Amino acid sequence: MMKAIKGIIASLVLIAVFSGEAQAQDWWWGITYQMSAASSLPGNSDSSVNFIEDFSFRGFGIDARYVPERGAKYSFGFNANWNVLNEKSDFGTERNTISLPTADITGTQLRYFNSIPLLANASYYFGERGGIRPYLGLNAGTYYIERRVDIGVSALVDDAWHFGWAPEAGIVVPLGRPEVAMLFNVRYNWAFSSGGTGDQKYWGFNIGVSYR
């Protein structure tokens, strides 16, 4: 699996590099390392309990932003991401019994949440060109989410495509040269209920490098 991840990252880097050179200078391309935490803020129609409680350090994304003109305060773009949350709950803990109307299942559980957000983005930037630029952004698009519970030698799986949106706040920090910048942002991913699966919500904490 690590090979696959490395291969995909390498491909994305290459796509970013070649696209950046081939396109106009106004496209910013970036790759982000992403961390995630499930959210139980109100509005979750699925459950008051998070599917996974543990913080995740697994995730990455590719980020593209088109700035219409030099010094513009806004950008449009898209991003593709992959977030993986997981949790292990041992036998005897409160969270390891799944209760159904006439059945209950207990066992050591391995829970997995794989989310692939494919989002369009619009952002507004504060500050001056060439300086540190805080920004606010809005993402909207689709989320492919697979939730899986391994229990004993069995697995419970559900997966669905969701529409969703993600407000975002971040900061762009230039790295000495005008064409390279660090990108930090916090994103609230909210995938609406779909296919019998309720709303899925999680925080994203992303660090990346962007260049044009």
Next chain:
Amino acid sequence: MQKWFEGLHPLIGPGTGLAAAALVVALGACYPGDISSVDETDVVLTVHSGNDFSAYNTYAMPDTVVDVCENADDPECDNALDVDHSYDSEILAQIAARMQGYGYQRVPIDEVDENNLPDVFLIVTVSATRRSTATVWWPWWGWGGWWPGWGPGWGPGYPAVSVTQWDQGTLEMTMIDPADTDPENQIFNVQWDATLSGVLSQASGPIDTNRIDRGIQQAFDQSSYLNTN
């Protein structure tokens, strides 16, 4: 939730393994973490009829744990293993204690007849079988590593087949109401059923009674609707 229950499918069929492998390859799902010992494979599944159990006061339970594959001709028993019965009395005593705790009075099995039926029968069975599964993987980014050394090895990999074999033990408690049966048509409606299953560390070795004890306790703990007190 209903969907989840329908989605309960053991990963023991090659079709399921293929589907899982295809999903992983197609969508890049990632499953970090793993189980680290056989007792983490233990699963306690309880199901019930939804009937009111407060009407039941007495029960009868045979004095032996029945090996369902002993002398059985069922294809399911083709890979059956011998079952060690030396812990039967401990297992039955523990079940009896929990039944008593929930307010059920035991009727000795040799006193049961047509005129002296208990409210429910509790039958305890056991089985041990050898199971196996084959999983085929077709890795996208097979051998050859990745940049900068990807070289000629880059490209679709060759499928890899892994065969897993394990011995699984199952203890089952089945509660039947004799008033809710139709023996002529062989219909025995199950009021409550508890299945304790797990991977055996060594089929011929000593049974880990702690795992069985834990499973029995959990089965009753998660079935508090049985409590008639």
